[in-house]
Amino acid sequence: MAHKKTHHEHHKQHEKHKPHHHYTTKQKIKILRKTIHNLKHPPVPSHPKHPKHPKHHGGGRGAIAPAHGHDWILAMNDQLDTCVIAAVANSLYQKTGTWVPDKELVPFGEDISISRCFDMIMDSGLGGHELYSASLVNWPSSGSVMGMRIPEGPHAALYLGGGIMASWGGAVAIHGVIEEIWDLEWR
Numbered sequence: 001m002a003h004k005k006t007h008h009e010h011h012k013q014h015e016k017h018k019p020h021h022h023y024t025t026k027q028k029i030k031i032l033r034k035t036i037h038n039l040k041h042p043p044v045p046s047h048p049k050h051p052k053h054p055k056h057h058g059g060g061r062g063a064i065a066p067a068h069g070h071d072w073i074l075a076m077n078d079q080l081d082t083c084v085i086a087a088v089a090n091s092l093y094q095k096t097g098t099w100v101p102d103k104e105l106v107p108f109g110e111d112i113s114i115s116r117c118f119d120m121i122m123d124s125g126l127g128g129h130e131l132y133s134a135s136l137v138n139w140p141s142s143g144s145v146m147g148m149r150i151p152e153g154p155h156a157a158l159y160l161g162g163g164i165m166a167s168w169g170g171a172v173a174i175h176g177v178i179e180e181i182w183d184l185e186w187r
Contacts, residue, residue, distance in 0.1 A: 070169030075105040077168055082110055083156045084117045087145045090158040090166045091184045092126055094143050100127040114147050114156060114182060132185040140181045150176035
């Protein structure tokens with residue numbers, strides 16, 4: 001009488017013939033994190049404009065609430081046009097936990113482009129960290145720096161997920177059209 005293979009034996013036999021990808025533990029973790037993130041935060045296309053909000057908006061609760069008077073780094077963006085360096089500093093804060101004080105951010109200047117800000121940080125670092133990479137992407141994920149057009153003009157903010165951005169020291173609903181999206185890696 002011939003031995004009938006169980007499902008488990010049959011599966012094991014086929015696995016022997018399958019080509020295997022050998023990923024490092026680091027690669028596996030990165031793939032797993034990206035998959036989990038994508039499941040929790042599906043891609044969000046450009047958002048329609050919402051009714052005009054005042055530029056100097058505060059409030060909201062960030063994912064992490066530091067004891068600095070705001071939930072997210074402000075970089076004096078309630079008084080100056082420093083939204084780009086604020087968004088980039090908030091990326092660093094979200095990914096590393098490093099809070100860079102306003103006095104270190106304001107010297108980067110007002111009305112700088114996102115790419116110019118990256119160039120400056122590549123030269124000097126930020127908060128003791130190195131900007132390892134900045135990649136232009138098609139869809140925001142939590143931690144992406146967004147260049148956008150809001151009713152008040154050009155703006156930059158950190159995407160938190162679920163249609164929320166970190167801007168003006170708080171977590172607020174996105175109101176504007178996203179024009180560029182950057183994913184940053186810090187060391």
